[in-house]
Amino acid sequence: xxxxxxAAGPPGWRLGSSGKEVFLPEETRGAAPAGFLQELPSxxxxxxxxxxxxxxxxxxxxxxxxxxxxxxEAWGLEPEGDGPxxxxxxxxxxxxxVKRRLRDIQQADIKHLxxxxxxxxxxxxxxxxxxxxxxxxSSYLELWRHDIHSIEGKFxxxxxSYFLFLRFLVRLNFIIFILMFGFVTLPSILSKYGILNDSFxxxxxxxxxxxxxxxxxxxxxxxxxxYTYLKDLLSGTGFLEVTSLFYGYYTVDTEWLSVLRxxxxxxxxxxxxxxxxxxxLWIIIGSVEGFKQNLVHDEDQFQSxxxxxxxxxxxxxxxxxxxxxxxxxxxxxxxxxxEEERLKRKIADRTMKEKLRIYSWRILTNIIVIAVLSGCFYxxxxxxVFSQESSNVSIRHDIRTDSPNLxxxxxxxxxxxxxxxxxxxxxxxLVRLEDYSPAFExxxxxxxxxxxxxxxxxxxxxxxxxxxxxxxTDKCKACGYNYELYPCWESEVGQExxxxxxxxxxxxxxxxLFVDFPRKLLVTHxxxxxxxxxxxxxxxxxxxxxxxxxxxxxxxxxxFFSPLLPAxxxxxxxxxxxxxxxxxxxxxxxxxxxxxASSSNFFFLVVLLIGLVFAFIPLGISIxxxxxxxxxxxxxNFNTSWAVVPDTxxxxxxxLQQVLHGIASEAFAVPFFVVIxxxxxxxxxxxxxxxxxxxxxREQLVMVxxxxxxxxxxxxxxxxxxxxx
Amino acid sequence: xxxxxxxxRCLVTHLKLHIGVRSSYAGYCIKALFFxxxxxxxxxxxxxxxxxxNVVPMDYTKDPDVKLPMQLIxxxxxxxxxxxxxxxxxxxxxxxxxxxxxxxxxxxxSVLSEMAPRELKAIYAFKxxxxxxxxxxxxxxxxxxxxxxxxxxxxxxxxxxxxEKVIEEADxxxxxxxxxxxxxxxxxxxxxxxxxxxxxxxxxxxxTLIKLST
Numbered sequence: 001x002x003x004x005x006x007a008a009g010p011p012g013w014r015l016g017s018s019g020k021e022v023f024l025p026e027e028t029r030g031a032a033p034a035g036f037l038q039e040l041p042s043x044x045x046x047x048x049x050x051x052x053x054x055x056x057x058x059x060x061x062x063x064x065x066x067x068x069x070x071x072x073e074a075w076g077l078e079p080e081g082d083g084p085x086x087x088x089x090x091x092x093x094x095x096x097x098v099k100r101r102l103r104d105i106q107q108a109d110i111k112h113l114x115x116x117x118x119x120x121x122x123x124x125x126x127x128x129x130x131x132x133x134x135x136x137x138s139s140y141l142e143l144w145r146h147d148i149h150s151i152e153g154k155f156x157x158x159x160x161s162y163f164l165f166l167r168f169l170v171r172l173n174f175i176i177f178i179l180m181f182g183f184v185t186l187p188s189i190l191s192k193y194g195i196l197n198d199s200f201x202x203x204x205x206x207x208x209x210x211x212x213x214x215x216x217x218x219x220x221x222x223x224x225x226x227y228t229y230l231k232d233l234l235s236g237t238g239f240l241e242v243t244s245l246f247y248g249y250y251t252v253d254t255e256w257l258s259v260l261r262x263x264x265x266x267x268x269x270x271x272x273x274x275x276x277x278x279x280x281l282w283i284i285i286g287s288v289e290g291f292k293q294n295l296v297h298d299e300d301q302f303q304s305x306x307x308x309x310x311x312x313x314x315x316x317x318x319x320x321x322x323x324x325x326x327x328x329x330x331x332x333x334x335x336x337x338x339e340e341e342r343l344k345r346k347i348a349d350r351t352m353k354e355k356l357r358i359y360s361w362r363i364l365t366n367i368i369v370i371a372v373l374s375g376c377f378y379x380x381x382x383x384x385v386f387s388q389e390s391s392n393v394s395i396r397h398d399i400r401t402d403s404p405n406l407x408x409x410x411x412x413x414x415x416x417x418x419x420x421x422x423x424x425x426x427x428x429x430l431v432r433l434e435d436y437s438p439a440f441e442x443x444x445x446x447x448x449x450x451x452x453x454x455x456x457x458x459x460x461x462x463x464x465x466x467x468x469x470x471x472x473t474d475k476c477k478a479c480g481y482n483y484e485l486y487p488c489w490e491s492e493v494g495q496e497x498x499x500x501x502x503x504x505x506x507x508x509x510x511x512x513l514f515v516d517f518p519r520k521l522l523v524t525h526x527x528x529x530x531x532x533x534x535x536x537x538x539x540x541x542x543x544x545x546x547x548x549x550x551x552x553x554x555x556x557x558x559x560f561f562s563p564l565l566p567a568x569x570x571x572x573x574x575x576x577x578x579x580x581x582x583x584x585x586x587x588x589x590x591x592x593x594x595x596x597a598s599s600s601n602f603f604f605l606v607v608l609l610i611g612l613v614f615a616f617i618p619l620g621i622s623i624x625x626x627x628x629x630x631x632x633x634x635x636x637n638f639n640t641s642w643a644v645v646p647d648t649x650x651x652x653x654x655x656l657q658q659v660l661h662g663i664a665s666e667a668f669a670v671p672f673f674v675v676i677x678x679x680x681x682x683x684x685x686x687x688x689x690x691x692x693x694x695x696x697x698r699e700q701l702v703m704v705x706x707x708x709x710x711x712x713x714x715x716x717x718x719x720x721x722x723x724x725x
Numbered sequence: 726x727x728x729x730x731x732x733x734r735c736l737v738t739h740l741k742l743h744i745g746v747r748s749s750y751a752g753y754c755i756k757a758l759f760f761x762x763x764x765x766x767x768x769x770x771x772x773x774x775x776x777x778x779n780v781v782p783m784d785y786t787k788d789p790d791v792k793l794p795m796q797l798i799x800x801x802x803x804x805x806x807x808x809x810x811x812x813x814x815x816x817x818x819x820x821x822x823x824x825x826x827x828x829x830x831x832x833x834x835s836v837l838s839e840m841a842p843r844e845l846k847a848i849y850a851f852k853x854x855x856x857x858x859x860x861x862x863x864x865x866x867x868x869x870x871x872x873x874x875x876x877x878x879x880x881x882x883x884x885x886x887x888x889e890k891v892i893e894e895a896d897x898x899x900x901x902x903x904x905x906x907x908x909x910x911x912x913x914x915x916x917x918x919x920x921x922x923x924x925x926x927x928x929x930x931x932x933t934l935i936k937l938s939t
Contacts (some may be wrong), residue, residue, distance in 0.1 A: 091845055093849065292817055305894055306891050306915070307915045309867065309891055311912075311915045316804070319806070331878045338886060
């Protein structure tokens, strides 16, 4: 069997034995290949060039594969055209001797070119080398490169995509923190401590009732117990409330830096919009790749068996257990696919009566799901209201030393976490009863879980606002919010977000320490049947991803009320990476059903995008609808936080004002919308046309195989590249 | 210590490389012919040598004709768990029987590295899956592939079904088996191919070398 190795040039090029292919001419050993190839003009010109150069080709004493060498030569080893256009030696699928030969020929040919061309080739080569070196160096600077690489090797690409996602969020949060710190926190700190010798003005308040402006933060004064500090750290009250962590710290209105005027309220608002826009842009750019593949290659469904058979084995696996599990998972995947086929046929054969039964059952389960969701939301609402009422009572009576008080403060977070844990179990039980195909089951369950998590945050915020804007007296109505209980309501909301984030982090830590590791110890050391049947846990990728998306949504909403929250989020995700990595390596078994990396990446980013779009809603309502607090913060002089923008616009020159008014008016917006729709329709039509072209090309490829003019695709390609056919 | 010094025309067999002091021409030649990085090249020679220290010389100046048999190569940790290890080694061996000279060895890991282009990987993937080396992936090749992938856990009926599905999906000229054109076309649409297939972690090599030398 000598088909491989030196004798095998390009695939389909059979040497040294009778060719089985229909279109390749018979060959005797070592003879020159097909005559017609030698007739090709490119071969002739290259040969002419070689002869003109005058140098004789040294034939190294290659012991084997002389046939291959000659074949390789005849196959057009001599490069035609400019140097950089040809394929470098290493990209040919031939043995070492042939590649060496090719490289020598290429280098010899370069000497025949003009000085200018030689210099061009040399400089482009050294440029490529420099770029490669820079890329290599920069890959060493990447965060966690080695960790993620080793995770990929042991657990596959599905789980690796979770850690890549985590790294993406660390970077995103860090950039958001830099943005907020640079534009909002730093100027405030500089002006408060008078570092830059600038002056700042607190514009006197006008037209505001004096009772709205009273704000005494509950700072710790005098001697207090030490654990009060701990409690304050965990709940954001006390000494933390007056730091730059929360909205209430930023009372500076304008800063004067010699002649430059720095408008802090405007900067605050614009920085908020800036980080939202930056996150949106970054996520969209990240998900474009996956979206392209999904749009153009939705034949992926059509090709799923090929992908599993040929691209199913992960060549990075070196661990025996991982290999065993991969075998089992491939087997399971193939069996599931065959099962889905059978199910599809079964669904197609359903009778009317069965369909009716199934649809009524599905309606029932959807009603149950809605009931479960309503129950969860109501419990979150009650918990928030109870927590707010108890803490307000205790503040009024100045009772701040009970430890149950901490639990009351954390009650909304605890309820949300419990709901996030219990409801998915109910959903997975229900979805199994609904008799969908397995792939759709997974998607439906995930959609319900995502909705529940995000809506839970929404309910919490809504119940907070209902408390804040509850106004019984006229005095209260003058301020627009409940000034007695919430003189600085933005800081309150910021504190709630802060508590949610801290509790989320504590939950992850506690689950790893008190559930994962004991489970591993139990399974390792106790060989009782139920324990062994339970076994080690699998790393649930979708659950973990939903957790961190939930955390990131909290961060996005909370950054407006607490500008240093992204820094806390960065540190939190940094630590979570190591916690999850240790938990994965020591307590998890590789998943039996692997998740494909490409579809996972796109899915994570889509859900993150949903979280971001959802975060716009509460922020939009806070900024534009709810009156900003008059006692603290940069927006004391304005009715709402948004009001600073029209105010600034009025201060601009008239021409610019008119332009901005024109952009915001309907006369501009409606035609703009129509143009955007047209552009969108154009791109949709273009995508459809491309798909049709792809189909036609596929059909042509089939025809080409039977066309005697184009023997093998490689020859076709060769001809096309030489423009001789 | 490895000594690979000045470079002549034929690169690998006349190569000597100093650890720490490399001639830039040597580095360039290595990069010109392989995809591995320079320090990975050192690691590769170390690994090749340690598989059979009595046979493989440290000094390659005299162009020794040394080949390691398949049994040694397929027991390397990077390939040990791979169900296609015999086919991989056969595809890169010059005599088609699985013994690799150092050239072939470096060739193999060059193609298996992350930096090799997709087209090159597709060509070698086709060779690997073509068990009877007739330049077509026919039904028997597919059956063997499936059995290797699932360790013969699928029933005969399931195997037949899957083979039929694969040929139905990828075969475009209707001859009942996959030629290279069909394979390449199918691979170009598989999104995970470049990431999952034919990629060994080269850093594993280097770190193992560090472990051995300390």
